[in-house]
Amino acid sequence: MQTAVRTLGLCKQYRGKAAVDHLDMQVSQGEIYGFIGANGAGKSTTFKLLAGLARPTAGQIELFGRPMETGTAARRVGILIEDAGLYGSMSARDNCLLKARLLGLDEETRAVDRVLAQVGLDKMGKKKAKHFSMGQRRRLGLALALVGSPDLLLLDEPTNGLDPEGIRDVRLLLQQLQSERGVTILVSSHILGELEKLATCYGIIREGRMVEQITAADLAARCRDYIAIKTSDPHRAAALLEERLHLHEYTVYPEGELRLYDAADPARVNAALLEGGVAVQSIGIHRQELEDYFLQRMGAEDHV
Ligand SMILES: Nc1ncnc2c1ncn2[C@@H]1O[C@H](COP(=O)(O)OP(=O)(O)OP(=O)(O)O)[C@@H](O)[C@H]1O
Ligand SMILES: [Mg+2]
Numbered sequence: 001m002q003t004a005v006r007t008l009g010l011c012k013q014y015r016g017k018a019a020v021d022h023l024d025m026q027v028s029q030g031e032i033y034g035f036i037g038a039n040g041a042g043k044s045t046t047f048k049l050l051a052g053l054a055r056p057t058a059g060q061i062e063l064f065g066r067p068m069e070t071g072t073a074a075r076r077v078g079i080l081i082e083d084a085g086l087y088g089s090m091s092a093r094d095n096c097l098l099k100a101r102l103l104g105l106d107e108e109t110r111a112v113d114r115v116l117a118q119v120g121l122d123k124m125g126k127k128k129a130k131h132f133s134m135g136q137r138r139r140l141g142l143a144l145a146l147v148g149s150p151d152l153l154l155l156d157e158p159t160n161g162l163d164p165e166g167i168r169d170v171r172l173l174l175q176q177l178q179s180e181r182g183v184t185i186l187v188s189s190h191i192l193g194e195l196e197k198l199a200t201c202y203g204i205i206r207e208g209r210m211v212e213q214i215t216a217a218d219l220a221a222r223c224r225d226y227i228a229i230k231t232s233d234p235h236r237a238a239a240l241l242e243e244r245l246h247l248h249e250y251t252v253y254p255e256g257e258l259r260l261y262d263a264a265d266p267a268r269v270n271a272a273l274l275e276g277g278v279a280v281q282s283i284g285i286h287r288q289e290l291e292d293y294f295l296q297r298m299g300a301e302d303h304v
Contacts, residue, residue, distance in 0.1 A: 010059035021208030034199030078145035088130030
């Protein structure tokens, strides 16, 4: 699959302080990439760099396999970031029409009306954007990002301030853009449960650096529930459970822990081990929530 976004050693410094610090990012075409990080980790700055709204201090950006030159990205990249590009004295429709003209689009009115309907702003009439509610402004920002049918969407907290219905609508819209048009979508959010419903892969950023990129499938596998067994002989315990209970998915840890990923009843596991003469110090089900996984890597414990 073609790579939609690749950065190599991407850096952005503000007054000598790194906001983005040698960031290596790779996103395949058609993915919905959940971009996760604590406040100040560098998500918005990364989006600005990718959209050509800020200039990197060092490093490279490739979009769709080509080096990005500032200014050339506009047509294929739609960005939603804070209130950028939004004119308060104009209506939603006029804001979108202006964007369409700036992109040099012909069929502008029809496309603009479709985009406004997609974000639920088709009934706003002449109301000026500065009088919009927070959620309505977000929706307008999203509409502006969608003008011109870009192949890459950079959405910085797109559901921030939206009501539950709006959040669901945005999710359905993004999924539709991905499945029908193969749009690549980078989306940041602090609502991990919401990203989880949407993202096909994740990037975790901490202090400007990429901590980990992981597909949703790998993450789900890693966060699977398991039975943790503490014993002095985990290898023997594993062999025994394979033989007696046909449990084959496990990992043995040197500290004497055996993790069983097959769904099994801990009581039966315990009984089988005792019968086989393996002394069990402790046994229990371990659940790792996705949230814990992210929080650990985001460095949240440092901020408490
Ligand atoms: N224009 C700027 N001038 C100076 N420092 C900046 C500027 N923009 C961002 N920074 C700094 O860069 C760092 C990263 O900021 P950024 O906005 O990218 O974080 P973020 O991950 O988007 O955080 P949040 O979750 O709060 O939106 C922060 O320390 C911030 O103070
Ligand atoms: Mg931000």
